Amino acid sequence: MGDSKQEVISVIGAGYVGLTTAAIFANCRYKVYLIDINKDRINKIKTGKSWFFEPGIDQLVEAAIDQKNLIPTTSYDTAIPDSDFIFSCVSTPENPDGSPNLSYAVNSFESCLPLLKEKAVFIQKSTVPVGTGAQLEALAAKRRLPVTYVSSPEFLREGSAITDTLWFDRIVCGSDNTEAAEAVIGLYRQLEQCRGHIATLAELKPKQSNGGNYIITTRNSAELIKVTSNAFLALKISFANNIAKLADATGADINEVMDAVGADHRIGRAFLSAGRGYGGGCFPKDVSGLIASAAEYDVDMPILAAATDINESMPGYIANKAQERLGTLTGKNVAVLGLSFKAGTSDARQSPGVKLANILARSGAAVSVYDPHANGEAKAELRNDISISHSAMEAIAGTDAIFIATNWQDFLELDITQTRRAMSGTLFVDCMNAFDISDVERCGLQYIGVGRNGVVA
Ligand code: NAD
Numbered sequence: 259m260g261d262s263k264q265e266v267i268s269v270i271g272a273g274y275v276g277l278t279t280a281a282i283f284a285n286c287r288y289k290v291y292l293i294d295i296n297k298d299r300i301n302k303i304k305t306g307k308s309w310f311f312e313p314g315i316d317q318l319v320e321a322a323i324d325q326k327n328l329i330p331t332t333s334y335d336t337a338i339p340d341s342d343f344i345f346s347c348v349s350t351p352e353n354p355d356g357s358p359n360l361s362y363a364v365n366s367f368e369s370c371l372p373l374l375k376e377k378a379v380f381i382q383k384s385t386v387p388v389g390t391g392a393q394l395e396a397l398a399a400k401r402r403l404p405v406t407y408v409s410s411p412e413f414l415r416e417g418s419a420i421t422d423t424l425w426f427d428r429i430v431c432g433s434d435n436t437e438a439a440e441a442v443i444g445l446y447r448q449l450e451q452c453r454g455h456i457a458t459l460a461e462l463k464p465k466q467s468n469g470g471n472y473i474i475t476t477r478n479s480a481e482l483i484k485v486t487s488n489a490f491l492a493l494k495i496s497f498a499n500n501i502a503k504l505a506d507a508t509g510a511d512i513n514e515v516m517d518a519v520g521a522d523h524r525i526g527r528a529f530l531s532a533g534r535g536y537g538g539g540c541f542p543k544d545v546s547g548l549i550a551s552a553a554e555y556d557v558d559m560p561i562l563a564a565a566t567d568i569n570e571s572m573p574g575y576i577a578n579k580a581q582e583r584l585g586t587l588t589g590k591n592v593a594v595l596g597l598s599f600k601a602g603t604s605d606a607r608q609s610p611g612v613k614l615a616n617i618l619a620r621s622g623a624a625v626s627v628y629d630p631h632a633n634g635e636a637k638a639e640l641r642n643d644i645s646i647s648h649s650a651m652e653a654i655a656g657t658d659a660i661f662i663a664t665n666w667q668d669f670l671e672l673d674i675t676q677t678r679r680a681m682s683g684t685l686f687v688d689c690m691n692a693f694d695i696s697d698v699e700r701c702g703l704q705y706i707g708v709g710r711n712g713v714v715a
């Protein structure tokens with residue numbers, strides 16, 4: 259696998275994972291080809307810019323393009339024969355029945371097969387159901403096109419993608435070929451050497467960390483580790499939301515409950531924040547994908563079906579609470595602030611804020627929406643009768659109720675007195691439980707959270 263300084267990497271899929279991976283390795287002195295079938299995305303990246311918002315990504319893309327270490331292309335023929343390592347980071351969306359759609363992953367694999375140089379390592383970073391690597395290896399064997407395959411799933415979060423990649427908790431490598439798994443780990447050891455420099459380049463704060471774990475395992479375990487991690491995090495959120503409904507019914511405060519529950523180190527506070535539920539391009543489809551792939555082995559996952567049901571109920575639950583307070587939603591002017599699925603990204607896939615806005619509009623409210631980065635991406639998912647504003651204050655003006663659906667810093671720092679003055683009514687719905695109730699009420703607004711201000715039964 260050669261001298262590490264001369265090694266060449268191809269990254270397939272210029273999305274959130276692929277572009278982040280490519281931009282980071284290209285600033286770690288590797289030569290990196292970035293392949294995508296989407297010409298618009300490749301052309302945008304060639305100009306030194308990312309097609310999505312992610313803190314630090316533009317700085318890394320620009321630096322790597324300037325130094326000619328990042329080569330965006332739509333051509334497998336140019337990139338793959340020259341590459342020692344190939345990371346496949348293509349989309350694995352859900353089919354209409356919730357099962358994983360592996361067609362993009364299979365296509366990218368098949369496109370590489372005849373072009374791989376001897377000893378090249380194909381690394382699967384896309385999230386795939388357990389058993390996928392075995393199927394792909396069997397496909398290669400049938401065609402008599404040998405491949406060295408390592409399953410190394412990705413764990414980054416959008417909004418902190420670069421820091422998560424540089425200061426990873428763990429790198430998991432699943433393979434029958436230990437030498438290949440070690441070679442992949444070698445790339446990350448090299449990254450550990452460069453990470454301070456890359457963080458500075460990205461204008462991000464270096465993270466204090468003792469260094470992540472390297473885990474070598476089997477292909478099947480690696481694949482199952484990834485989907486299990488996401489499913490467990492989703493489960494924690496739905497558990498918190500389920501308890502939040504009981505807190506609402508009993509007058510308990512879910513934030514206080516989860517702070518105390520999470521103080522038990524066996525449980526931990528992370529991912530127990532109740533609110534409008536989880537969204538994004540991963541949790542919803544990875545949970546439904548795990549249910550579907552388990553069913554293929556006759557294993558039921560009722561716990562995950564329940565997590566999905568609770569999650570899907572949350573935007574409607576919040577809309578109902580507002581409706582009860584307002585009497586009716588018909589004819590009310592309301593604003594939804596926050597259309598990305600979480601703060602720190604322009605990604606509006608499966609966005610709870612978008613779902614909430616659509617429910618409110620369907621219930622007869624006149625809805626205005628605003629997001630600092632996701633107005634464009636959310637547009638296609640929003641009902642036509644919803645108006646998109648250019649600022650929070652424009653969205654808020656003249657409304658009976660406002661809903662904070664994503665905790666962007668801009669929203670957390672809203673001047674509540676000014677907000678109250680701009681509104682016609684007084685309802686403030688904190689869908690993320692991020693505000694201090696007394697701060698809101700002191701300004702003359704009525705506060706609704708999720709499991710925070712219920713009436714004692
Ligand atoms: P994305 O949709 O943002 O990007 C995927 C890219 O792959 C697209 O640009 C698409 O055009 C391209 N593509 C599809 N088929 C291709 C092919 N045959 N050849 C070349 N390019 C092709 O997806 P993403 O969010 O980056 O996720 C990629 C994978 O990583 C998914 O499996 C996802 O579950 C997983 N993942 C995502 C995240 C995340 O935070 N987004 C984190 C961990 C894991």
Ligand code: UGA
Pocket residue numbers: 385412413414415416417488491495528529530531532533534535536537538539540541599600601
């Ligand atoms: C998630 C995982 O955290 C990553 O480790 C994983 O790599 C990634 O999915 C993936 O496989 O794609 P991401 O979707 O970027 O990352 O975002 P998270 O920070 O996990 O948030 C997911 C959703 O849960 C958001 O809508 C967020 O608002 C919501 N959430 C999160 C809650 O409602 N409550 C919480 O306590 C935490």
